[in-house]
Structures are given as structure tokens and as C-alpha cells.
Amino acid sequence: MSQQPDLFASKQPQTLISEDGSAILYPGWLTPERATLLFAELDTSLAWEQTHLQMYGKPVPIPRLNAWYGDAGSRYSYSGAHFTPQPWTAALQNLRDELESMVDTRFNSVLANCYRDGRDSVAWHSDNERELGATPTIASLSLGAGRDFVLRHKQSQRQVRVTLQNGDLLIMAGRLQRCWQHQLPKVSGAVGRRINLTFRRVWK
Numbered sequence: 001m002s003q004q005p006d007l008f009a010s011k012q013p014q015t016l017i018s019e020d021g022s023a024i025l026y027p028g029w030l031t032p033e034r035a036t037l038l039f040a041e042l043d044t045s046l047a048w049e050q051t052h053l054q055m056y057g058k059p060v061p062i063p064r065l066n067a068w069y070g071d072a073g074s075r076y077s078y079s080g081a082h083f084t085p086q087p088w089t090a091a092l093q094n095l096r097d098e099l100e101s102m103v104d105t106r107f108n109s110v111l112a113n114c115y116r117d118g119r120d121s122v123a124w125h126s127d128n129e130r131e132l133g134a135t136p137t138i139a140s141l142s143l144g145a146g147r148d149f150v151l152r153h154k155q156s157q158r159q160v161r162v163t164l165q166n167g168d169l170l171i172m173a174g175r176l177q178r179c180w181q182h183q184l185p186k187v188s189g190a191v192g193r194r195i196n197l198t199f200r201r202v203w204k
């Protein structure tokens, strides 16, 4: 018997984590057509930079490109590097408005990451900088190549792994950044370019 294609079920939100914070996945939040257009636009138009972090007094390039956009004054620091946001582009502002009508949060900034290939990655971390507040709601939109994203509970070490695909939205909220870490591991073999946008609220 052939399997019924999962046309509608796959569009239902999936609760990945509901204890010690929440992580909810909205598969295909953007249609593949819109996601692919948006990927191409952001890839060529955002002010991508190579950030260096100081490690034992030496500048070390992080394994991805990034760009920071937001309201004036939403200054953000991250592992000792300071970012002053670029003003919103029309595309990013439209997305922010759509996301704000979905979740009960005002986002005043967005961190864009570009993973050029499988060697680019994000190491284990929590988005727990003070200026995000104790229980930040973070909206993470994935565009381009699918990549695995892993969450790990700080105490129990329990892991939750999900492949984030073109157009998928992940909402992380509540105590998630206090109780869990996350990473985007490197992958061997050919993998395409990926852009991730994390919309955040930075408290001044």
C-alpha cells in the first residue's frame, strides 16, 4: 500500500520541548517559493560580516558570517563582541511584523547568520545574555539548505534533534535559554548555504 502524503499534517506546529521552557516548530511557515526568494534576497543584500572573538587574547574568526539589524539603541553583546544594529531593511521589517502578530512579543532586533557550507556551525550555547531578559521569546527562521539543530538539557543532558528546513520557524520561549543549550553541528560532505534569522527583544 502506498503511503498517504502528509500534505496537511506536516504544516501543524510540533512541540519539540515543553518542559523547562518551550520549543515549537512550525514546518514550512513560509512556502518554499517565498523562502527561496527571501534567501536569495538576504544572501545578496544583507551586510554580512566576519566576526572575530577574542580567545586568550587572539582574534579568532567565528565559523559563520553574521549581520545584526534592529531599532537604534538595541545594542547587543555576545561572547565579548559588541554589535550595533544596522537599520531594518524592508524585508526584515515585514517578517518582524508577521512574527509579532503571531507571538505576543515585540522584537526590536534580529541576528542573521549565514552558514556557507557544512564547515560553518554554532557551538553549544544558550541565548542567555542579560539584555535578553530571563525568559526571552526568540523566533528563529531558517532559509536555504536544511541543517540539523540540537538542543540539550543542561542537567539531564537529554537531547532533541531536528532538521531545520527552508521556511521552517522555531519559537523558543520561557525557561528554554536557562535550562537548555543548543548547537548547529558541522556536517561532512556537500551541504548548501543556509541563512538563519533570530528575532529577539533586547532590553536596554
Ligand SMILES: O=C(O)CCC(=O)C(=O)O
Binding pocket: 111, 113, 122, 127, 140, 149, 164, 182, 184, 196, 198
Ligand atoms: O542557526 C541557527 O539555527 C541557530 C543560531 C543560533 O543559535 C544563534 O544565533 O544564537
Ligand SMILES: [Fe+2]
Binding pocket: 125, 126, 127, 182
Ligand atoms: Fe542561539
